[in-house]
Amino acid sequence: MTRARLLSGHVLQYTGNPFTTPWHEAVHILENSALLIKDGQIVELGEAARAAAPPDTIHHDHSGHLIMPGFVDAHAHYPQTAMIASWGKRLIDWLNTYTFPEEMRLADPAYAQAISDRYLDLVLDHGTTSVASFCTIHPGSVDALFQAAEARGMAVVAGKTCMDRNAPDGLRDSAQSAYDDSKALLQRWHGTGRARYAITPRFSPTSTREQLQALGALWAEHPEVLMQTHLSEQVDEIAWVQDLFPEARDYLDTYEAAGLLGTRGLYGHAIHLAPREIDRLSELGAGLVHCPTSNTFIGSGLFDLMGLARAGLAVGLATDTGGGSSFSMLRTMAAAYEIAQLRGEAVHAAQLLWLATAGSAAVLHRSDEIGSLAPGLAADICVLDLGATPAIAQRRREAEQVWDAVFPTLMMGDDRAVAEVWVQGRRVRGGN
Numbered sequence: 001m002t003r004a005r006l007l008s009g010h011v012l013q014y015t016g017n018p019f020t021t022p023w024h025e026a027v028h029i030l031e032n033s034a035l036l037i038k039d040g041q042i043v044e045l046g047e048a049a050r051a052a053a054p055p056d057t058i059h060h061d062h063s064g065h066l067i068m069p070g071f072v073d074a075h076a077h078y079p080q081t082a083m084i085a086s087w088g089k090r091l092i093d094w095l096n097t098y099t100f101p102e103e104m105r106l107a108d109p110a111y112a113q114a115i116s117d118r119y120l121d122l123v124l125d126h127g128t129t130s131v132a133s134f135c136t137i138h139p140g141s142v143d144a145l146f147q148a149a150e151a152r153g154m155a156v157v158a159g160k161t162c163m164d165r166n167a168p169d170g171l172r173d174s175a176q177s178a179y180d181d182s183k184a185l186l187q188r189w190h191g192t193g194r195a196r197y198a199i200t201p202r203f204s205p206t207s208t209r210e211q212l213q214a215l216g217a218l219w220a221e222h223p224e225v226l227m228q229t230h231l232s233e234q235v236d237e238i239a240w241v242q243d244l245f246p247e248a249r250d251y252l253d254t255y256e257a258a259g260l261l262g263t264r265g266l267y268g269h270a271i272h273l274a275p276r277e278i279d280r281l282s283e284l285g286a287g288l289v290h291c292p293t294s295n296t297f298i299g300s301g302l303f304d305l306m307g308l309a310r311a312g313l314a315v316g317l318a319t320d321t322g323g324g325s326s327f328s329m330l331r332t333m334a335a336a337y338e339i340a341q342l343r344g345e346a347v348h349a350a351q352l353l354w355l356a357t358a359g360s361a362a363v364l365h366r367s368d369e370i371g372s373l374a375p376g377l378a379a380d381i382c383v384l385d386l387g388a389t390p391a392i393a394q395r396r397r398e399a400e401q402v403w404d405a406v407f408p409t410l411m412m413g414d415d416r417a418v419a420e421v422w423v424q425g426r427r428v429r430g431g432n
């Protein structure tokens, strides 16, 4: 048994989905309140937390800071950590020029381990406590990330990226080896501690029908795991998919025909969707993952966040490292806000915070463990300093109510705003 800890400050609480109910009914900031944690879990929040604190509770004063769930990044490529912010290309050229040569390097298990450690340390620096990441075609790249996550106590989703065409020598598997390797990895890792597996075809252009079908068969055998891939990111890519799969009704149909469309599916980007695709994703409750910094950085387009989320589709938020240009979910929320503005919509700070935590946790089917501050959930916590830089601090001083004090940090903040990070009740950043 460990001693309880009481974190006092502004506490972020969710009671609903702020896209399908009015945001002020779903998201609350309990001002000058508290959060009680013990044995790696959240015990209580609000005034009940103070009342429930045992006499030997250790107090952590975060007055004026926002105590919130750790960020959940629902789509990333940890192997691209070392080539983030590479200049001048769009999707297909960007993959060939920058991504594939770097992913090749992860054939070396020692390099995969070094990048896994570097990546998870960087995301923790930015207040992110859970990620869903693509790996490379090398099974060792999956072991490396799960081992690094285990060492840090982090809840991570990952899977071996499968590609058996339109990728260079050294980065192609086959339909059979993708099936065999993915099966062995999911049996080894899924449900081991906080590790969860996702079957991971990169996207339809780099998989043959045979490979997609083999992975669909594996998913049918193991419906408890997730499936993550990409969908309708760029217009050129969609035309390429039409050439490669002339029989398909649309991009989503290339997955659907192979048994790779389901409730536990995660479809990254999903920018240029046809009405049929939206209907199918909605019917199944499949997860869409919005990657706004990536969409602007590689020029993909403007995701319809407000339209899709208001229609009840499950949407998470992600950096898409290293197609995205930042490890920060603060920067990612700012980009989501900007893209919505270009579509004529204003996303509220409450909606952005929910999306970056509870929304992402929901598409990962882990809402019972992460993404919210609620009794019984893991004590995976980010404490945000709402005046971390002089520019933000002077703006906050003008704020008349608490949401005005929060929004500047979402728009202008970076890792300097992350005062503390806790994973399973253990402080892993800050607290000097």
Ligand SMILES: [Zn+2]
Residues within 6 Å of the ligand: 075, 076, 077, 230, 268, 320, 323
């Ligand atoms: Zn991606």
